[in-house]
Amino acid sequence: xxxxxxxxxxxLIHYDTRVxxxxxxxxxxxxxxxxxxxxxxxxVDAPIDPHNFDMRNPSRHIYSRYTQQALVFHKPKRIAIxxxxxxxxxxxxxxxxxxxxxxxxxxxDDEYQPGDLCWLETPLNPTGESxxxxxxxxxxxxxxxxxxxxxxxxxxxxxxxFDFGADTVFHxxxxxxxxxxxxxxxxxxxxxxxxxxxxxxxxxxxxxxMGSLEAxxxxxxxxxxxxxxxxxxxxxxxxxxxxxxISLTPKGQSFDGVPGGxxxxxxxxxxxxxxxxxxxxxxxxxxxxxxxxxxxxxxxxYASHFPHLLKYFVxxxxxxxxxSLVEHRIQSDPEADPCLIRLSIGVEEVEDLKVDLRQALSxxxx
Numbered sequence: 001x002x003x004x005x006x007x008x009x010x011x012l013i014h015y016d017t018r019v020x021x022x023x024x025x026x027x028x029x030x031x032x033x034x035x036x037x038x039x040x041x042x043x044v045d046a047p048i049d050p051h052n053f054d055m056r057n058p059s060r061h062i063y064s065r066y067t068q069q070a071l072v073f074h075k076p077k078r079i080a081i082x083x084x085x086x087x088x089x090x091x092x093x094x095x096x097x098x099x100x101x102x103x104x105x106x107x108x109d110d111e112y113q114p115g116d117l118c119w120l121e122t123p124l125n126p127t128g129e130s131x132x133x134x135x136x137x138x139x140x141x142x143x144x145x146x147x148x149x150x151x152x153x154x155x156x157x158x159x160x161x162f163d164f165g166a167d168t169v170f171h172x173x174x175x176x177x178x179x180x181x182x183x184x185x186x187x188x189x190x191x192x193x194x195x196x197x198x199x200x201x202x203x204x205x206x207x208x209x210m211g212s213l214e215a216x217x218x219x220x221x222x223x224x225x226x227x228x229x230x231x232x233x234x235x236x237x238x239x240x241x242x243x244x245x246i247s248l249t250p251k252g253q254s255f256d257g258v259p260g261g262x263x264x265x266x267x268x269x270x271x272x273x274x275x276x277x278x279x280x281x282x283x284x285x286x287x288x289x290x291x292x293x294x295x296x297x298x299x300x301x302y303a304s305h306f307p308h309l310l311k312y313f314v315x316x317x318x319x320x321x322x323x324s325l326v327e328h329r330i331q332s333d334p335e336a337d338p339c340l341i342r343l344s345i346g347v348e349e350v351e352d353l354k355v356d357l358r359q360a361l362s363x364x365x366x
Contacts, residue, residue, distance in 0.1 A: 137165025175320030
């Protein structure tokens with residue numbers, strides 16, 4: 001088992017001065033520039049050598065235009081994927097149309113071939129269940145393919161997919177990296193500088209980019225990543241265990257003030273146990289359990305009304321923010337079970353969240 005890794009709060013807040021040896025000057029927080037076009041320097045005053053100009057870390061800006069695309073980078077012949085975030089399947093379909101080719105999509109447990117890309121989401125959206133990264137890494141690498149891991153549900157310090165064989169890792173930075181429900185971004189991570197340079201070159205010429213405001217908001221958010229994630233993880237684990245006890249309570253009885261027969265099932269990586277191959281989620285979730293998970297209510301009517309009976313949980317389709325969110329999943333994913341509720345746990349006091357869930361679960365059956 002890998003030793004537990006931690007995020008260094010000093011690095012997150014003072015990276016420029018501690019690691020790069022640079023300073024933001026008199027500003028405590030970096031300032032924001034919304035311009036995408038910049039005045040060219042007079043060569044008499046500030047000559048620029050175009051052959052030795054570092055566009056990744058320029059002393060001054062000339063023009064801004066960047067994006068990132070994992071599928072363009074990997075150029076898969078086939079994609080192995082199962083379930084997970086429906087938006088990823090839509091992305092694959094869009095890539096297929098753009099390439100005008102018959103890009104086959106196979107199941108994760110089908111036989112792999114050279115040129116395949118294994119697209120592994122873990123923990124899984126919306127249930128929060130974990131998949132064995134090392135198993136799929138070994139399987140895809142045997143045929144010379146690549147493993148792409150979507151680790152959005154388990155950001156650092158919870159999970160480090162490279163430790164278990166991932167070739168590329170990506171996150172919806174909108175979620176936990178952003179953490180305040182106010183920015184849109186994606187993060188794509190590779191192992192080597194050579195790969196990074198390839199991605200940087202591609203994104204320079206491939207369309208949309210992160211705007212200045214979003215980049216500034218993301219830098220702000222990363223300063224508290226080491227504080228937010230462990231708190232959200234701990235609270236989610238407590239609530240998942242509590243809800244699991246409720247789901248096991250027979251109808252006609254009650255547990256901790258909640259009647260049985262309301263919650264049918266709870267999904268969370270902490271509740272999985274060891275699978276037939278010997279995998280246990282705690283082997284790769286070394287920093288704590290995922291803060292987003294799902295419950296199944298007994299009736300569709302319960303599921304449709306439940307989100308709007310809560311006081312502290314906001315009914316909304318996202319996750320990862322400091323405020324707790326609740327979603328009747330079918331409203332954003334038509335393929336979801338109509339009784340499924342996704343819970344994203346924020347940084348509120350866990351006992352307050354428990355009180356809120358208790359009263360809503362009691363009222364919904366009335």
